[in-house]
Amino acid sequence: MSGPAHPSRPARPSGPAPRCRTLTLLAAALVLAAGPLTAVGGRPAAALGNAVAATPPMGWNTWNSFGCSIDEQLVREAADSLVASGMKDAGYDSVIVDDCWFDPRRDARGDLHGDPERFPSGMKALGEYIHARGLKFGIYQTPTDRTCAQRGHDYPGATGSQGHEQQDADTFAAWGVDHLKYDWCSEAGTLDEQIAAFTRMRDALRNTHRDIVYSINPNSYHADKTGATYDWSAVAHLWRTTEDITSAWDEHKADNSYGMSVMDIVHLNGRLGHQAGPGHWNDPDMLEVGVPGMNETEYRSHFSLWAQMAAPLIAGNRLPAMTPAVRDILTNQAVIGVDQDGLGRPARIAVDSDTELVTVRELAGGDRSVTLTNTGDTAATVSTTAAGLGIAEAPSYTVRNLWTGAAGSTTGTLAAGLAAHETAMYRVTPGGPDDR
Template structure:
């Protein structure tokens, strides 16, 4: 892939580039405005159990992860939602048609778990399926048929009574005929509870190469909506659109859709793989966080917090990167019309964030021409270090390591 040699007139025109069927003219679903009122206008930040643990979850493990979220400083940095993913429930509903926590895995029950999280200053997230089964049930790795289709009102009321603050709602079906009605039904049921619950949907699981989350704008149906297939802890996966996608695969696929983001409505390029496995280099993990922040995307960590090393913690809690992600303008970055590895994002203080990605396997030099951006006299900060950057003749000249991202902030 061609890499940036200079940021000159290239960056004067920034556009969204069409990358898959229909994203240049999406259907805007769900009416207007935000899906669930009363929530913060900036992207949610938290932790989810799936990437590291899959179905291997239980009450003591979730509590240990929550404790580590606090003791590591991640909660103080903004990561407050603790999301219990698939496989927390019994295979069948109770006699009143309500979902139940698995008594072996979660002996204290989900309301007690929610109370524990709230006592730690955290927020409680839970998982449900939008069809008759959850993803694990459809895959045959967990028994039962306890999806929420036809039970939306009951399940939303149950979640609210447990103190749930975040619902991850997965499709996981090869049929897409009822997606809009089912996702909207749960949105309406959540609204009716009177509790402000982040509503996170994934319309793409099991949907093959044409992804509803990319084709349609779900911003008024859900607080955050998945736009790609599931992420893997790799830089590029080498798989097709119907398989797992690496970090850089997702960045390229997301480019046409970044401008759908706004206050209270976010595109979701999936959870963070920082600190998960060993396939991503340290530089690629930095790029992962930087580019999610440039997209104003939710930051949902997926690593084992109890074994997290200092390098992972420092990347995840970098204050400069988080400040870009949480910028109150919620104006997601645009990608250069001539170079897919140049991104700029407007910020609330009148400055800009500039990201230049080096997706290659060798160090590259990136001269950044601030004059071309109308920023010749701007003050420039390296977001990763917080240090001022030397500007010479309106340019910043720096080397970018393989897989890394230069991240600058101007004022």
Template structure:
């Protein structure tokens, strides 16, 4: 969370030392520091076009007459952190052609650390065709070698699928090209970033670019959608407007601590699309307290009703649910239906908290027929009595493991975690576990684990698409909660379609 000047100033003359220090002042005076914003970052055009005789970068003496270290010291004096910009090429992205970091990684990183830099945005221009991993790994190694904690923001625009390799080098990676201050740009970037939810985790984030909130190209309703979706997608919240002269409406959006709490939730899971039809989009995000945040977005140009259910967003098993509207601050309860009239280009955002769960009925039941209390899945929703399929609900097929079909069960995709409330009334689970044939034979490699509360009571070991189903039996006696967990076995999450086939639960 923080600020970057590019969206409001680009490379114009008003980008200078006074502006950056004024932003740091505004963080404190306008309550943004208290709301969690930490980094005051500068973008391209801070340096002179040429290095000095020793090959070092030189701050532009007109823009920064006291140098970068003095600005970093000022930012630090406010209890904030300071970030700057470079490019993994011979020159940066601005047409004036400031020096990039390619071939100067260790020299530049050491210089930045000596200035007190806490954050690096590393762009992708003028890279001379050098392999992206090589370029970004070199700077990551150089930053670590300084011994100073520096957040490393890889700005590769998603061109080489950085979500597959950037977590090994940096803390975030751009998934798209640059945002602009318009509804079409913002919502298009959201659409591009949404399917990448499985790759986000604590310390490693999808970055759909900086915020345009307050720059004037969208309505306040559209800016609320912008802010809501970025929070729901666990994205960095880097303010892109000049905080010295923004409206009170803009500040109210940027300081919405309920929405910020979703963005910063400790579980660190990016929200996923659970339904999308006719411009009505529902996203659900699991939260550390066991609840969910849900966004109901209307991408149409007229008001519409957007609806979903507690089960569809990954909750179930409770008699009622509390809904808190994170923009209006109103609270209500529901037995499962979640719905709102949403204005054109608007978003209603709820925090959904389940009430007391209900234990399973007496006897032997198929888990696929019972309500779970929560379900998190790596690719699309958990499917009842179908394989995982793709990202839409109900798009799976008959559960099939190594040629054997099953009528009942749960179709999942690593990483997944499904919880059921037992209430101490159940004694046994028996299930056939395996990789579904829709993964493609030799593809897919997962581990199935069953937990009674925090105790591991069954473990499949590594399984692939070539293995027959494995029968797991778990003792659940006295347990309050059952958890079915599927993890990737370190081969990558592609094709990890995992079936809990014929899961029979015996209770009371």
């Protein structure tokens, strides 16, 4: 979350199911050049010195569908739905309670508590419920005096962690928290002040001796969106590069401003892959798959491009009401496998025009993943070449479509006929069947 809750948005009608595509696939051995990762000021890239977030975190967060309208029953039902739907088995292992869980006042000792009416069992008991289902427990807080909802007057109180960093970190550890989302929520603050504030909580979490994923957002309410201009890899496991996402395909924003569409984010975050890798990830914000505002074709493209960018996959849809089509998108193991690839090297944008986007990503073991996206508003063929991808020629490829499962052996150009806003995603292995 960054800023007040999303205003209500009209749902865009769902588009038709994607048609079978005739693919002409040709070839080259994919050799993607990528420079070494560098941390801020030469400091270690593993922000907390622990083993969490070796691959981009996966889970579900309350905010995109519910905003402040949350309670312990809703969160428990979400945990149960993650298990029952198969999403837990697909890798979504965390339930993250976003803003508005707080008792608006700290107690006499300055300790935090859950809202007594909406979380009457307490946050520790909620964490135990989540853990009992084999899931991890995430929670939200800010480094300033107020949370985003409190600053936006959507929620009472002033319960930010400013001046309470170690106290709050110890509380979260005692509750069994596994993931902290830490959101700036202030117009004020220089970059140095932001670095100092986020580092204080980093160190406080380290002092708890509990492995906690540390997710920061320096952009909320802030005029200077430092998430996209500063390498936070020495401070956090993941950091938001953009303002909040909205469930829209392309708003054509020229700046990093509130209410970013899928393509607005890709144009920005897709060029920051050099600073991400195991233990430290660019965060282009949560998934809008299943949240009203886009159609199934756009959801599928959104998911493909987040996987290519090695983004955290944090769903935000209404889980009990999830359609089979949305579940199939969110649990596509071939696409998730790209996101979770152990090499941890995000894709490079090879082509980005008014109507086409082409990305290529190096994977562990020598495979490559390639996306072809028709960003235009009418059906079109999108293609690329070995030269366009910056790759060397090879006699043949084995190519597998990660949405249809179709596989073949090709040499030459890679092309697909695509509906408006559709993405074709492939896993490419150098060498065809005749080479094995």
